[in-house]
Amino acid sequence: MPITPATVLLLLFLAGPIAYCAYIAFTDMQLTGQASASFVGFDNFKKAFGDANFRNSVVLTLIFTLVSSILGQNTLGLTLASLMARSTKFVRSVTGAVVICAWVLPEIVAGFLLYTFFSKEGTLNEILAFLHLPSQNWLFTLPIMAVSFANVWRGTAFSMLVYSAALSEIPKEVTESAEVDGAGSWQRLWHITLPMIRRSIGTNLMLNTLQTLSVFGLIWAMTRGGPGNRSQTLPIFMYDQAFNKSLIGYGTAVALLLLVVGALFSVVYLRLMREEV
């Protein structure tokens, strides 16, 4: 059967770890100093919901996802795509190339670039000083916003591509006749464009959000979750508990929660895609 190699790989290295994840999340497994792990039931989850640091990282993850994925990448991607539909070819290709370049760059390089951009002696403060606006140490005062904007910089290209494809599929006659009927640009956007691309909006929001939920390297490179735990999203919290504090069982319980959220999103996504499989 030609399908065997893929199935074996997926079972061994994906289904296996997920099943193992579901098992150790219910144990007190530690990295060191323990011969064998024992079953502790829901203790890890109870501990998580009572843990102020965990709740903090849930809130930060929500902020990070809302600001960078839903408000940032999604809206900016749609804006870019619709501006590109009207702009001159040269401006369109240069902008497209630069935005895609930010997307293709390795995650850690992007993290490093935006670290210098937001740092105290960095470019952003230079611009603010030029405009006579107060500068500050962004990575210290507003770390979660800095990493959120970094994620917008890095991830917008995907939304831009999805929306460019979606907008190009709208027949010209539809928008033109609306224009002839006297609909202004906002009315056309609200009553015609958005309803016609609503499936792309759904797909894009879903994929963006999932992508953003699991961002690790970008935040790790910029702030390592700090200062303190003020940019510690769930993946960073999970890593910190499992490795810095050696609590594999607890870290895995957090990972399992993240997986469950991802799985729920996946199910919604599958329903959106239903008729296409």
Added chain:
Amino acid sequence: MAAISEAPAPEAAAGPAPRRPRVRPGSKLSRTTRQRLAADLGLLVILGAFVLPLLWLIFASVDTDPSMKVAPPSGLTADNFSKVLTDEITFTPMLNSMLLCGSATLMTVTAAALAAYPLSRYKARFSRPYLLTILFSTCLPITAVMVPVYALFVQVNLIDTMHGTSFFLATSQLPFAIWLMKNFMDGVPVALEEAAWTDGASWFQALTKVILPLMGPGFAVVTVYSFIQMWGNFFVPFMLLITPEQLPASVSIFTFFGNLGSIAFGELAAFSILYSTPVLLLYILISKRLGGGFTLGGAVKG
């Protein structure tokens, strides 16, 4: 924007109003021009924000005295590049990345092509649930699996091995690769392999001699895209590899600016450029062939 003030009576937009082509000589042309100018201006502003960090990278890499601000170099130098072009800093990590991602990509595309074939060609009972499972797993946050993968790899002695890491990298990319591959394969008409069937070709020959060559650009896209994703992946090798000599560039660059007290920005920028160049070139290669990333965006959409 300018169009809003010009929009006539709002009731026209509310219902299916009769068409009233308004003839206003000259105004149509100038309106499109104005719209184009506004769009260009908007794009240029966004472009400015996107380009600054990239400009910094280029300037700092050739600056004799780079700082964290974006500024034209005070003096041009190639020193930053020559300093990082050593076995320890650049060549070994890049070679490791190559081995790791090259072998993982090979595994991914082979397994994906084999799996996509029956999924695309036969309406077997398992096809639909299999595809749904694949689509489901493309959405799972792989980051969340890393801690249990680490624990599992310790138990089966795969931790800190190149082959173990590339197996996992290959698998993490596999669901999306199968999905993409199947979509491209659907575009090759079955009639073409039927000719091969009648000539007595096996399914494997039909796949390798007829289908894969015919879906050439699609196969290239899956390969290059998988490679780019793995090349940039930081978390997987960061977790699964320990020995410094085995680290790929994505992790070695991190130790570079993580541990040095004062960061050598110029050298780091130079290394970042060297490390990023292969994937940028590969992306240009596939996007040229497919008219921008639009096909990829379309494939993701379904």
